[in-house]
Amino acid sequence: MNDATGRGKTGFLGPTGTWSEEALMANTALTEEDTTPLPSIADVITAVAAGDVAEGIVPMENALEGSITVTLDMLAFDVENVQIIREIDHPIHLKLIAREPLSLDEIEKVISLPHAHAQCRRFLRERLPNAEVVAANSTADAVRMVSLSDEKWAAIGSNLAATSYGCAVLEEDIEDYPGNQTRFVLLSTKPAPQDLDSAYKTSIVCTIAHDQPGSLLKILQEFAHRFVNLTKIESRPSKKGLGDYVFFIDVEGRKDDQQVAEAIKCLECKLAKVKFLGSYPVG
Numbered sequence: 001m002n003d004a005t006g007r008g009k010t011g012f013l014g015p016t017g018t019w020s021e022e023a024l025m026a027n028t029a030l031t032e033e034d035t036t037p038l039p040s041i042a043d044v045i046t047a048v049a050a051g052d053v054a055e056g057i058v059p060m061e062n063a064l065e066g067s068i069t070v071t072l073d074m075l076a077f078d079v080e081n082v083q084i085i086r087e088i089d090h091p092i093h094l095k096l097i098a099r100e101p102l103s104l105d106e107i108e109k110v111i112s113l114p115h116a117h118a119q120c121r122r123f124l125r126e127r128l129p130n131a132e133v134v135a136a137n138s139t140a141d142a143v144r145m146v147s148l149s150d151e152k153w154a155a156i157g158s159n160l161a162a163t164s165y166g167c168a169v170l171e172e173d174i175e176d177y178p179g180n181q182t183r184f185v186l187l188s189t190k191p192a193p194q195d196l197d198s199a200y201k202t203s204i205v206c207t208i209a210h211d212q213p214g215s216l217l218k219i220l221q222e223f224a225h226r227f228v229n230l231t232k233i234e235s236r237p238s239k240k241g242l243g244d245y246v247f248f249i250d251v252e253g254r255k256d257d258q259q260v261a262e263a264i265k266c267l268e269c270k271l272a273k274v275k276f277l278g279s280y281p282v283g
Contacts, residue, residue: 017140017161084278112156
């Protein structure tokens, strides 16, 4: 049962109007009463780990700008009891938003999440070359800031944010490339149910004890020999020093599928550490 503290609810990157909230509401049966906004991605993950919320949704990867590093790093290094229980692929169509209608040449600042700015580089360069680019904690927070100011500012955000804060959409779909999507993941301290009739993905983080020739090949061979398909492999700094990395790996299949389970078991024997991030329905 939900309560006023947020326990039992699903946390998302706030404030109201973020892409995280839009993805959550568009792809689940949750209502506003079932959710609670939190100040940052790190706060969402920490709240899940502490049991302050039952579940949390965070962005994992964007089709244009790649992985969301704070999400990867926190799951790899900062929490031990949090698992991915579902992924959601949600289309991202960015809007240029202002408190009231403005011509583009009047705009002095463009405020948004840095990832959103990066997805609109060409638009900003060609259409707003003189506007100052300013970072915000989220696209929704950027729209909220613009809604409260009398200055000639604009934000990059969603239709949901524009509606939530009573703002005007100046330009539609300003992202540089069509087909923009973000992969969100739903997190919990409880594992996802293993539905045999659905397609699943399993995610792990591999830590190598000592960098040496063939280290990555040893990992890949365990899956290749068993015909397990990898959908993603990515390196991230281990936080121990330059040139030291961990590897994030997503594979098709459930953790209990024989071939997947055998591959992970062999890796646990060969590597310094294999951290399980979840086995969950694909987006």
